[in-house]
Amino acid sequence: MPIDLPKPIAEYVEANAALDVDGMLKPFLHDAVFIDNGKRFEGHAAIRELLKEEVVPVKAIFVPDSVREEDGNIVVEGTAHGDFPGSPLRFTYRFTLAHGAIKTLEVTV
Numbered sequence: 001m002p003i004d005l006p007k008p009i010a011e012y013v014e015a016n017a018a019l020d021v022d023g024m025l026k027p028f029l030h031d032a033v034f035i036d037n038g039k040r041f042e043g044h045a046a047i048r049e050l051l052k053e054e055v056v057p058v059k060a061i062f063v064p065d066s067v068r069e070e071d072g073n074i075v076v077e078g079t080a081h082g083d084f085p086g087s088p089l090r091f092t093y094r095f096t097l098a099h100g101a102i103k104t105l106e107v108t109v
Helices: 007-017 021-025 043-055
Strands: 028-036 039-042 061-070 073-081 089-098 101-108
Touching: 007 021, 007 061, 007 073, 007 089, 007 101, 021 043, 028 043, 039 043, 061 089
Parallel strands: 028 101
Antiparallel strands: 028 039, 061 073, 073 089, 089 101
16 A cells, blocks of 8 residues: 655655655755755755665665654655665665755655
8 A cells, every 4th residue: 555655755765766866856845955865955956866876786676664744854664675785775865855846855764
């Protein structure tokens, strides 16, 4: 059963399923921050490089299975599968939304 995600998060997940970098980037604010297991990427250019270098080459596709609100953030959990060691792995995606877009995304294993 699909879970009900806020629009910008649903757009990100849908684009990720297609490994569409432009689509994944679209729901982020231009000055957004993406924190990937402690590494910080600020702004569209840095986030684009992260997606092009770390997500697409290993075909990392995130499949959410739960969502909750926590401390003003939207926390989405699920598995990511692809061509990387340990696949599939369980991840937590912590989104901060602002103005109908993603302001911050922190991804942890």
